[in-house]
Amino acid sequence: MLRKSGSWSYNLPGISELRLDASPVLGVQKETWLTLSPDSNMVSASRRDLMPRTLEGQITMEKTPSYFVTREAPARISAMSKDTKLIVVVRDPVTRAISDYTQTLSKRPDIPSFESLTFRNRSAGLIDTSWSAIQIGLYAKHLEPWLRHFPLGQMLFVSGERLVSDPAGELRRVQDFLGLKRIITDKHFYFNQTKGFPCLKKAEGSGKPHCLGKTKGRAHPAIAREVLRQLRDFYRPFNRKFYQMTGRDFGWDG
Numbered sequence: 001m002l003r004k005s006g007s008w009s010y011n012l013p014g015i016s017e018l019r020l021d022a023s024p025v026l027g028v029q030k031e032t033w034l035t036l037s038p039d040s041n042m043v044s045a046s047r048r049d050l051m052p053r054t055l056e057g058q059i060t061m062e063k064t065p066s067y068f069v070t071r072e073a074p075a076r077i078s079a080m081s082k083d084t085k086l087i088v089v090v091r092d093p094v095t096r097a098i099s100d101y102t103q104t105l106s107k108r109p110d111i112p113s114f115e116s117l118t119f120r121n122r123s124a125g126l127i128d129t130s131w132s133a134i135q136i137g138l139y140a141k142h143l144e145p146w147l148r149h150f151p152l153g154q155m156l157f158v159s160g161e162r163l164v165s166d167p168a169g170e171l172r173r174v175q176d177f178l179g180l181k182r183i184i185t186d187k188h189f190y191f192n193q194t195k196g197f198p199c200l201k202k203a204e205g206s207g208k209p210h211c212l213g214k215t216k217g218r219a220h221p222a223i224a225r226e227v228l229r230q231l232r233d234f235y236r237p238f239n240r241k242f243y244q245m246t247g248r249d250f251g252w253d254g
């Protein structure tokens with residue numbers, strides 16, 4: 001899953017307003033509300049104190065990855081609106097943990113090595129499940145409370161790996177799930193060799209190619225093979241359970 005909340009500044013056809021607001025759900029500041037109007041190509045941004053009113057023909061979206069692992073979130077979101085559709089982007093929990101560590105390392109270069117944070121007792125192979133980088137990847141565990149408040153059909157699980165290898169394919173699933181016209185297709189993307197990721201051919205507004213910023217797609221540190229194997233073994237049963245719960249095999253254990 002993605003790591004943190006923040007502004008989402010893709011300018012895509014069909015998005016008429018980008019709104020950055022405080023959250024009425026958990027009271028956390030700097031939440032992102034996106035309002036989509038399929039009938040307009042205008043993009044504007046504004047900051048407000050309350051959740052924006054959703055007008056006819058609009059869909060309001062909010063992006064806060066930490067909600068997925070926050071105990072109070074399912075009940076509070078359901079109390080706000082039982083019809084809320086939920087989208088969760090998930091990637092291999094081992095890669096996710098390394099990505100999480102890489103992000104922390106970029107801010108605090110003096111932290112201990114990934115290997116030393118991973119284990120409670122390395123010689124006994126005991127993984128430290130209290131380390132958030134490890135804990136967040138236990139997707140099956142985090143999903144359980146959501147399924148007590150929302151039917152599975154109201155949730156969409158997006159593959160982080162497919163989002164890179166086939167962005168249009170994953171976005172087709174997102175558009176279908178939201179009941180939107182399939183506006184975003186293959187022709188909106190190209191693979192940028194320097195960045196090593198797909199980028200937009202034309203960002204709306206500037207009309208120029210647009211890749212995500214420097215904080216997305218950082219090089220990960222090399223991790224000892226044995227540590228990767230131990231982590232894969234650790235996550236395997238949780239991944240299998242997650243595939244069963246969601247009805248999608250994400251292929252992390254292949």
Ligand SMILES: Nc1ncnc2c1ncn2[C@@H]1O[C@H](COP(=O)(O)OS(=O)(=O)O)[C@@H](OP(=O)(O)O)[C@H]1O
Binds near residue numbers: 199211
């Ligand atoms: N098109 C494109 N360009 C760049 N990066 C891409 C793209 N698609 C997916 N990704 C993956 O997104 C990961 C970072 O997303 P996050 O939401 O976790 O970032 S953040 O925590 O909000 O900074 C980032 O993870 P890292 O590679 O570990 O940095 C990327 O793997």
